[in-house]
Structure formats: structure tokens, C-alpha cells
Amino acid sequence: MMNRPIIALDFSTMAEVERFLTKFDEPLFVKVGMELYLQNGPAVIREIRAMGHDVFLDLKLHDIPNTVGKAMAGLASLDVQMTNVHAQGGSSMMKRAAESFKYHNPDGILIAVTQLTSTSEEMMQQEQKSILSLEESVAHYAQLAKDSGLDGVVSSPLESRLIHAHCGDDFLTVTPGIRLNEDSKDDQVRVVTPARAHALGSDYIVVGRSVTKASNPVAQYSRVKEEWESGEE
Numbered sequence: 170m171m172n173r174p175i176i177a178l179d180f181s182t183m184a185e186v187e188r189f190l191t192k193f194d195e196p197l198f199v200k201v202g203m204e205l206y207l208q209n210g211p212a213v214i215r216e217i218r219a220m221g222h223d224v225f226l227d228l229k230l231h232d233i234p235n236t237v238g239k240a241m242a243g244l245a246s247l248d249v250q251m252t253n254v255h256a257q258g259g260s261s262m263m264k265r266a267a268e269s270f271k272y273h274n275p276d277g278i279l280i281a282v283t284q285l286t287s288t289s290e291e292m293m294q295q296e297q298k299s300i301l302s303l304e305e306s307v308a309h310y311a312q313l314a315k316d317s318g319l320d321g322v323v324s325s326p327l328e329s330r331l332i333h334a335h336c337g338d339d340f341l342t343v344t345p346g347i348r349l350n351e352d353s354k355d356d357q358v359r360v361v362t363p364a365r366a367h368a369l370g371s372d373y374i375v376v377g378r379s380v381t382k383a384s385n386p387v388a389q390y391s392r393v394k395e396e397w398e399s400g401e402e
């Protein structure tokens with residue numbers, strides 16, 4: 170069975186979240202990111218969990234190991250199914266995050282962002298002064314995350330095969346940058362359709378605006394889910 174698509178609740182108020190979620194009569198897997206969490210705090214997680222939905226808390230922690238370890242202990246007590254850090258924070262930071270998260274939430278999934286889906290290879294090389302190709306960089310950070318005790322990484326579906334080849338099929342690929350054929354890319358660079366993400370072997374897809382900005386979000390969610398499960402556009 171395929172994992173449900175994760176829907177990014179990129180709203181700024183709880184009222185908008187409620188208006189969106191009450192349209193659905195099935196439990197969703199949703200993502201709470203910086204926009205919602207930083208403006209509304211931990212109460213949003215409790216409310217969404219009380220409505221029966223699973224939560225990926227996406228705050229991409231990136232700081233010194235002690236700070237991230239302590240912050241992670243707080244986040245782990247929120248009863249979320251998945252959360253993340255930035256792999257570029259390094260292996261000591263990721264190890265502290267994993268120890269802290271797993272101690273408080275043994276069943277939770279901890280993943281690391283490799284290269285954002287809004288980053289192109291050209292940007293990476295010019296702005297990060299990296300001498301690697303984008304794929305080499307993603308594979309490198311995925312291996313570092315695995316060696317630090319994390320369960321998987323965030324990347325574009327374009328790198329899912331490479332990550333599985335390097336880190337094994339059990340190492341999770343959680344992949345945003347999903348667009349239906351007729352959608353615009355917006356600020357994303359490395360995008361694919363849900364069907365293509367299936368073919369490329371992603372374990373989870375993260376979908377935001379394609380569904381949240383649709384005129385009929387429930388119908389659009391069903392379409393994304395069907396494409397993702399069948400692998401056909």
C-alpha cells in the first residue's frame with residue numbers, strides 16, 4: 170500500500186486550516202510548516218491531531234547540536250508522526266536530533282532536508298560554492314543523514330532512485346516539488362507529477378498549492394492520490 174500524499178497546510182491562521190480540513194471526511198497526513206507553526210504555536214498541532222489527522226512538522230531545524238537537541242525534545246513531545254532537520258547542519262547536529270527525538274517519540278520518523286527543491290544545480294554551485302553535482306550533493310547528505318541515525322531524507326523525486334541506491338530501499342524518500350501537468354512551477358525548480366514520483370520510487374510525496382489552491386480541493390486531492398497510487402497520469 171502506498172503512503173498517503175502529505176498535504177502541506179501552508180496557511181497563516183487556524184481558521185483557514187479548519188475551513189480546509191472540514192471539507193474532507195477522511196483522515197489526512199498533513200504537513201505543518203513554518204508559516205503556520207511560527208504564527209500559531211504548538212496549539213495548531215494539538216488541534217489537528219484532535220481532528221484525527223497525522224502530522225509532519227516541518228521546521229527544518231538547523232543550528233548547533235545542543236540547541237537542536239533541546240528544541241527537538243520539545244517538538245517530540247507534540248505527538249507528531251514525522252519531523253525534520255537540515256542535513257547541512259552536520260552529523261553531530263543530526264545525531265543529537267535523532268537521540269532526542271527517538272527518546273521522546275520512538276515511533277516517530279526523523280528526516281533531513283538535503284538540497285531544497287527550489288535549488289537548481291547552478292544555484293547550488295554558485296551560491297554554496299559546491300564543486301559537486303546536485304545529485305552528488307543529495308547522495309552525500311542522504312548518506313550523512315543515514316549514518317547519523319535518521320530514517321530518511323527530503324529531496325526531489327528526481328533523486329529518489331539515487332538515494333535508495335546509496336542508502337537502501339528502507340531509507341525513506343519524502344519528496345515535495347510535486348505538480349500536476351497543467352500546474353505552474355511557482356518558486357519550485359525540481360518538480361515532477363505524482364505519477365512520475367511513483368515511478369521514481371518516492372516513499373512519500375508532499376503536495377501543497379496543487380491541492381490547497383484548487384477550486385475543489387477534495388476532488389484535486391483524490392486526483393493526486395489516484396495518480397500517485399496508480400503511477401498513471
Ligand SMILES: O=C(O)c1cc(=O)[nH]c(=O)n1[C@@H]1O[C@H](COP(=O)(O)O)[C@@H](O)[C@H]1O
Pocket residue numbers: 177179202227229253282284285286287323324345346347355357375376377378379
Ligand atoms: O521540507 C519540506 O517539506 C520541503 C523541502 C523542500 O526541499 N521543498 C519543499 O517544497 N518543501 C515544502 O513542501 C511544500 C511544497 O509546497 P508546494 O510547492 O505548494 O507543493 C512547502 O510547504 C515547502 O515548505
